[in-house]
Amino acid sequence: MSRCSNLVDVGRRHFLRGGSVAVAGLATAVLPVGGAKAAPANAQINYPSNRLANVSDLTVNEPMDIEYPDADSPGALIKLGQAIEGGAGPDGDIVAFSTLCPHKGWQLAYDSKDSTFNCPGHFSRFDVEAGGQQVWGHATQNLPQYTLRVDDNGDIYAEGASDLIFGRPSNVL
Amino acid sequence: MAYKRQIDRLPIPPKDAKVHNVTCHYCIVGCGYKAYTWDRNKQGTPTENAFGIDLSKQQGADGTWMAPSMYNVVKQDGKDVHLAVMPDHDCVVNSGLGSIRGARMAENRPSTVTGTQQQRLRDPMMWRYGVLQPTSWDDALDLVAQVTARVVTEGSEDDLVVSMFDHGGSAGGYENTWGTGKLYFESMKVKNCRIHNRPAYNSEVHSTRDMGVGELNYQYKDYELTDTIMIVGANPLETQTNLFLNHMVPGMRNGAKVIFVEPRRTVSVNAAEVAAGKDNVLHLQINAGTDMALFNALLTEIVAKGWVDKDFIANSTFQDGIAQAQDAGHPAALGSIEEAMKSCTMSLSEAAGICGVDAADIAKAAAWIAEPKDGARRKCVTAYEKGIIWGNDNYRTIGALVNIALATGNVGREGGGVCRLGGHQEGYYRPSDAHVGRPATYVDQLLINGGGKVHHVWACDHYKTTLNASQFKRIHKKRSDMVKEAMDAAAGGTREDLVNAIVGAVNKGGLFVVDVDIINSQIGQNAHVVLAACESNEMNLTSMNGERRLRLSEKYMDPFGNSKPDCLIAAGIAQNMERVLKAMGKADYAAQFQGYDWSTEEDAFMDGYNKGNPEVTYDRLRQMGNNGVQEPVVGFENGKLVGVERLYSNGEFGTGDKKARFCAAGWRGWQAEGKAEEQAKYKYWINNGRANIFWQNQFLDQDNDFIQDRFPFPFIEMNPADMADIGAGPGDLVEIHNANGATQAMVYPTPTARRGETLMVFGSPAGSQGNVINPGVNELVLPDYKHTWADIRKISDAPATVKAISFKSKEYKSV
Ligand code: SF4
Numbered sequence: 008m009s010r011c012s013n014l015v016d017v018g019r020r021h022f023l024r025g026g027s028v029a030v031a032g033l034a035t036a037v038l039p040v041g042g043a044k045a046a047p048a049n050a051q052i053n054y055p056s057n058r059l060a061n062v063s064d065l066t067v068n069e070p071m072d073i074e075y076p077d078a079d080s081p082g083a084l085i086k087l088g089q090a091i092e093g094g095a096g097p098d099g100d101i102v103a104f105s106t107l108c109p110h111k112g113w114q115l116a117y118d119s120k121d122s123t124f125n126c127p128g129h130f131s132r133f134d135v136e137a138g139g140q141q142v143w144g145h146a147t148q149n150l151p152q153y154t155l156r157v158d159d160n161g162d163i164y165a166e167g168a169s170d171l172i173f174g175r176p177s178n179v180l
Numbered sequence: 181m182a183y184k185r186q187i188d189r190l191p192i193p194p195k196d197a198k199v200h201n202v203t204c205h206y207c208i209v210g211c212g213y214k215a216y217t218w219d220r221n222k223q224g225t226p227t228e229n230a231f232g233i234d235l236s237k238q239q240g241a242d243g244t245w246m247a248p249s250m251y252n253v254v255k256q257d258g259k260d261v262h263l264a265v266m267p268d269h270d271c272v273v274n275s276g277l278g279s280i281r282g283a284r285m286a287e288n289r290p291s292t293v294t295g296t297q298q299q300r301l302r303d304p305m306m307w308r309y310g311v312l313q314p315t316s317w318d319d320a321l322d323l324v325a326q327v328t329a330r331v332v333t334e335g336s337e338d339d340l341v342v343s344m345f346d347h348g349g350s351a352g353g354y355e356n357t358w359g360t361g362k363l364y365f366e367s368m369k370v371k372n373c374r375i376h377n378r379p380a381y382n383s384e385v386h387s388t389r390d391m392g393v394g395e396l397n398y399q400y401k402d403y404e405l406t407d408t409i410m411i412v413g414a415n416p417l418e419t420q421t422n423l424f425l426n427h428m429v430p431g432m433r434n435g436a437k438v439i440f441v442e443p444r445r446t447v448s449v450n451a452a453e454v455a456a457g458k459d460n461v462l463h464l465q466i467n468a469g470t471d472m473a474l475f476n477a478l479l480t481e482i483v484a485k486g487w488v489d490k491d492f493i494a495n496s497t498f499q500d501g502i503a504q505a506q507d508a509g510h511p512a513a514l515g516s517i518e519e520a521m522k523s524c525t526m527s528l529s530e531a532a533g534i535c536g537v538d539a540a541d542i543a544k545a546a547a548w549i550a551e552p553k554d555g556a557r558r559k560c561v562t563a564y565e566k567g568i569i570w571g572n573d574n575y576r577t578i579g580a581l582v583n584i585a586l587a588t589g590n591v592g593r594e595g596g597g598v599c600r601l602g603g604h605q606e607g608y609y610r611p612s613d614a615h616v617g618r619p620a621t622y623v624d625q626l627l628i629n630g631g632g633k634v635h636h637v638w639a640c641d642h643y644k645t646t647l648n649a650s651q652f653k654r655i656h657k658k659r660s661d662m663v664k665e666a667m668d669a670a671a672g673g674t675r676e677d678l679v680n681a682i683v684g685a686v687n688k689g690g691l692f693v694v695d696v697d698i699i700n701s702q703i704g705q706n707a708h709v710v711l712a713a714c715e716s717n718e719m720n721l722t723s724m725n726g727e728r729r730l731r732l733s734e735k736y737m738d739p740f741g742n743s744k745p746d747c748l749i750a751a752g753i754a755q756n757m758e759r760v761l762k763a764m765g766k767a768d769y770a771a772q773f774q775g776y777d778w779s780t781e782e783d784a785f786m787d788g789y790n791k792g793n794p795e796v797t798y799d800r801l802r803q804m805g806n807n808g809v810q811e812p813v814v815g816f817e818n819g820k821l822v823g824v825e826r827l828y829s830n831g832e833f834g835t836g837d838k839k840a841r842f843c844a845a846g847w848r849g850w851q852a853e854g855k856a857e858e859q860a861k862y863k864y865w866i867n868n869g870r871a872n873i874f875w876q877n878q879f880l881d882q883d884n885d886f887i888q889d890r891f892p893f894p895f896i897e898m899n900p901a902d903m904a905d906i907g908a909g910p911g912d913l914v915e916i917h918n919a920n921g922a923t924q925a926m927v928y929p930t931p932t933a934r935r936g937e938t939l940m941v942f943g944s945p946a947g948s949q950g951n952v953i954n955p956g957v958n959e960l961v962l963p964d965y966k967h968t969w970a971d972i973r974k975i976s977d978a979p980a981t982v983k984a985i986s987f988k989s990k991e992y993k994s995v
Pocket residue numbers: 204205206207208209210211274277278279280281282283420421422423
């Protein structure tokens with residue numbers, strides 16, 4: 008996983024791309040900003056349904072880089088190899104998480120030896136096999152986990168998030 | 181599956197949100213935060229907001245982000261307002277870093293709107309009709325004063341036992357230590373008192389103070405300027421989190437070497453290896469309780485190699501033999517270095533045998549501490565905490581450590597210092613406690629043996645934080661139950677009947693308990709009157725952190741319900757005492773309870789701290805913001821309070837003749853009673869420690885879903901082979917038992933734990949480690965909580981709440 012081998016730099020570089028580029032790549036459901044006659048806002052935000060990959064693209068325990076809900080929000084899609092609570096797909100073993108540390112937003116790195124995300128910022132750790140639970144660390148929430156849907160063709164879609172993603176007041180900007 | 185907050189959007193604070201200075205009250209570090217409050221019906225926009233940044237864009241690493249835990253809805257001046265409490269980038273303590281504790285300050289506020297912290301007390305309560313019933317302040321304070329006045333006048337003030345905080349931050353602070361101190365040490369002279377975490381009213385670091393070296397003598401920046409960081413009996417990544425991250429780690433990245441003296445491999449050791457490189461970290465994994473032997477060998481080696489700072493010793497330390505002989509109040513003699521060496525001299529090989537570490541490693545540590553570097557004196561900063569404070573032979577062990585700093589001239593200088601790391605912030609301002617005496621009364625034993633008739637408890641829960649807790653709890657409950665029964669029997673009678681019934685019961689061995697706290701604590705179950713207190717930011721509160729940085733943490737919300745600041749509760753007790761004593765015809769005694777006409781916490785501050793430090797006012801502290809001023813405050817110039825970066829920088833120390841003393845710290849094995857026998861008898865060492873996640877605010881976190889989800893039970897770290905021996909798997913519940921009592925914990929497999937050496941989290945509401953600690957203390961009544969041995973048996977498979985949680989290693993791995 009290239010992003011994880013040189014974390015700090017990549018993490019920072021990723022953000023230097025800036026929001027404006029990313030906004031252009033947004034799929035659906037951007038809340039209207041301003042606008043005199045904007046429709047009343049919904050009680051909860053609408054998440055885009057984005058195709059992340061096909062089941063056949065995944066190798067067990069090798070995370071695939073994803074971007075969800077938009078290009079500025081890096082994440083990872085992982086097939087764990089054994090069914091897990093909340094796991095999607097035919098084997099019930101596919102999960103996806105934001106990979107921005109919910110402490111101060113550094114880019115997490117995946118340790119395939121024990122299926123954890125590790126943060127080079129300040130040493131926090133999150134367990135992919137326990138719903139992104141922080142094993143030890145400084146974040147005040149567990150890792151945002153994405154709601155997945157797998158269609159009959161094996162296409163995997165992300166359609167929601169369990170927690171607020173680092174660095175934004177709303178998961179859909 | 182892990183706890184999910186299911187929050188995907190938060191309100192945005194508007195540009196004109198009110199901004200308040202906040203010092204985090206959850207640990208000694210005292211990180212700076214900003215609290216934003218704004219009207220319920222207002223909000224900012226992505227581009228126009230209180231943070232002044234464009235929130236329509238993803239923020240980068242280390243950027244400003246309001247996590248859900250930083251948000252709540254609270255009452256301010258009677259109205260519901262939005263609240264955001266965010267780490268302050270401009271505070272030199274934390275530079276914008278939050279921690280898993282501090283970044284939850286907002287959500288750990290009581291809110292009737294979001295439902296957080298509903299365990300907080302709203303009203304005073306009184307034991308009536310078999311339960312605690314809410315009542316008015318007048319009613320509650322009247323009963324406290326009636327009973328207390330009767331007991332201290334019919335007997336003496338020695339019949340009043342007081343447990344009270346002595347610190348800053350949550351509870352405590354200059355306002356509240358003064359309010360309580362004025363009541364018990366000026367209006368009265370109560371000598372049977374104790375502090376929240378130990379069974380007597382004493383210092384945890386008597387020896388360093390007697391040596392002339394106050395225990396908080398450096399500034400945090402010294403970690404960034406030093407050659408070597410020595411950490412003893414401490415785990416700062418977990419318990420002084422942002423000191424470690426924002427000052428120690430930069431020091432390591434600047435090339436500092438790190439020495440840990442610690443029987444356990446902690447996450448701090450692991451993180452230091454990552455930050456400094458493995459070759460620059462030396463972990464001396466000593467045998468339990470042998471620190472002093474190690475320090476003496478280090479000193480011996482440093483002296484033998486001629487690495488001492490001769491000028492410093494000649495100019496700043498006592499020269500003529502013994503300055504203070506060993507006696508009942510001084511468990512070791514103090515004096516010149518030559519005098520100390522008569523007791524301290526210990527060879528590397530002897531220490532290696534006692535401590536169970538290689539002699540070569542001890543020699544290496546001595547070189548890292550003191551061998552001149554590039555022809556110049558090497559700088560070394562030393563930090564210590566509960567491993568030796570709550571360890572074997574407290575007085576001499578801390579003395580032996582401070583000896584090394586003195587011998588090498590590492591006090592009062594850049595990159596130096598020999599300091600305790602601390603737990604709570606400090607905030608002590610009280611009238612003299614000289615009448616308490618030294619050694620002070622062992623208050624737990626006094627209560628256990630039937631002493632005392634009235635017990636006032638201020639923000640202390642001895643059910644969770646005392647030693648010999650099984651026996652203490654049993655007897656405390658039995659004695660307070662006698663009073664409850666008497667009160668039940670007097671129901672329906674007059675106030676006079678009630679007071680007579682209570683006084684009758686305490687004269688027969690009962691105990692009348694008044695508990696002042698912010699929640700229903702466990703010891704509060706024994707209370708007859710509960711007085712509802714509030715904490716910082718529900719009141720203004722001043723405290724200083726571990727580098728003596730004094731700040732005003734501002735009030736941004738109302739106290740919950742009808743709760744009040746402790747200082748005003750103390751004033752209320754005093755005023756009621758005056759009234760009751762007058763009515764009893766004791767006018768002279770009543771007059772001692774005058775001088776409490778405070779209507780705010782600021783009045784208490786002006787009556788106490790300001791009288792001793794006339795430069796310091798709320799207005800000036802507010803001006804100094806989150807960076808505050810480092811005590812002692814020595815002036816006010818150009819609109820700013822002037823403080824002191826380091827103590828003793830002029831080479832003059834805190835003794836009568838300004839010369840520091842060395843401690844004749846002769847090694848004597850286990851000092852406290854019963855430790856050696858217990859070690860021989862039981863299979864497992866039950867060390868205790870703290871965890872990052874709840875450290876010292878577990879009492880609040882018992883009502884926090886995110887935290888409870890992670891650790892529904894207190895954990896005990898065990899080597900997997902030890903687990904196999906007792907047939908326990910991850911998350912199974914075990915009972916830890918010995919002759920002192922028993923307690924329960926959830927097993928956390930820890931391959932780095934040595935065989936037979938476990939670590940249980942201290943102070944948990946769901947399993948008190950204190951139950952199995954014996955009553956052994958040192959000569960000055962300092963408890964040795966750390967040294968407890970017991971057997972362990974499995975009592976249950978992992979309960980349902982435990983099944984889904986992670987039991988993976990807590991150690992970060994760079995990938
Ligand atoms: S390190 Fe301590 S003071 Fe700082 S935020 Fe954490 S708990 Fe609060």
